[in-house]
Amino acid sequence: MSERTEVRFSKAKAFYDTFERKGSGDKVTHYCPGCGHGTIQKLIADCIDELEIQDKTVFLSPVGCSVFSYYYYDTGNIQCSHGRAPAVATGVRRTLPEAVIISYQGDGDLAGIGMTEIVHAANRGENITVIFVNNAIYGMTGGQMAPTTPMGQKTPTSPFGREVLRDGRPMGMAELIASLSAPVYVERCSVATAKDVLKARKVILKSLQNQVDKLGFSFIEILSPCPTNWGMDPVESRVWMQEQLAVLFPLGVYKDVTTHLVAVDPGKFHSPMDDDKLRELLRGASEVPVQRSSPLPHTQLIKVAGFGGQGVLSAGELLATCGMSEGIQVSWLPSYGPEMRGGSANVSVILSEDDIGSPLVDHPNVFIAMNGPSLDAFEDAVAPGGLILVNSAIVTRKVSRTDVRVVYIPATELARQEGLLSAANVVMVTAYLYITKAFSIETLRRCIPLVLRKKAYLNQNLALVEKVLDHCVRTAGSAGSDESDGSAGSENG
């Protein structure tokens, strides 16, 4: 026997030397004596060391006892809101194709609060590793019943024991995830015995290797003791796990298709948009922010309403885009849905020099009525002194209010003459700007290409703007009289 010895098993490099959770120099975790989290997190750290992935690992801590994992792992760390770690993992995956992402979640977090996130991340087959630590209760908050709590188990929220008719049956998450087609590897293991722990290490290693190899979604459920909340000592709790928990949640491989998979090029499906494309997309109206020379006369509370298909929402979008391009605050709130099927659609737009608190417009000071039913619906809601623009090519009646300014524009007719029947919205926006001078017509010309879906009609749209301006100028005799109910374009449709 040798006199000299060497380190065979010691603290993993993936852990910080000291854990600066409370003050400095701490070396111990915050877990209770005999907690399974420590054992499992050591296995993960050990596997990170073995695979040499520490510098590209992003560890996602959940809400639960393992919330403080970021004090322990010397890797990338994100602490996620309750149950949402798989959604965060998805975001990280899409932005960092080479990262190794470990979503570490308990059963309250994953199977209770975050059931939606985990199921959809699994169903999309995100190339991530989920370590699901199942101790059959909500640990951090005091041992309340979780979706995984065994029948009959007494907890603070099931004081007489879990009962099937009241509480349902415990859920097998490994079984559930394995029933989806996308996950490539699903296994349930345990840390009850030394043998189980060694097995769990292999399973974790494989799940991380799958991710490094870009094979897809791996889900590892690990049964884990919570001596404190189970009311047992650490050794006793491990016996209970073998006798009870592992019977309810059988250990083993639930799905493994990794052997006949080839690596999926992450660029193939999750190709990050190249920078130029992204800039093009985000540029929108703000490409060249124009400093406004004069402030808006007052906050514009605009309502546009009409048939679905009249470009009501687009009119709002065009107005909001003009606002953004001049650096003022805007909001755009569509109201449609069932209304789109032949009824009336409407959109609320606010243009403001100040922050906008709510995007709702109950009492517009600008109302653009594209059809008769819309005028009927909103005429009374317009604020006194407001402006009503009426598409007089379609609306046959006059506005009955006398305390508002009304302008009639045969919008649909003007658009039809230009061969763009669907562009009545552009007519109304042009007239609105001509009348109120909220923005310059140049801003409008600049923003139309940004909003227009069918680029082939760009020139026709721009020509239509000129036509409308011409129309407004020709009818300007009455346009000058701001108070009358017959200003620019007052001819009746």
Added chain:
Amino acid sequence: MNHVEICKDECKGCGVCVETCPRDCLMIGDEINAIGYQHVVFVGMGRCTACGMCYRVCPEPGALTVMADVKEV
């Protein structure tokens, strides 16, 4: 000789390693450590095989370090 180095102030005295060791090399001692637990002590000199089971099951990252004989060539 094979043995386990115990960082006594990182041990919470859960006793899982004691239960796990196949050669009874570990036991809970009488001394109370800096964080208030009766920590584990190594009593297996000559029996320990440095199998590492205690290290694996221990929930604390740095409480146990397993030292193994250097194989002489």
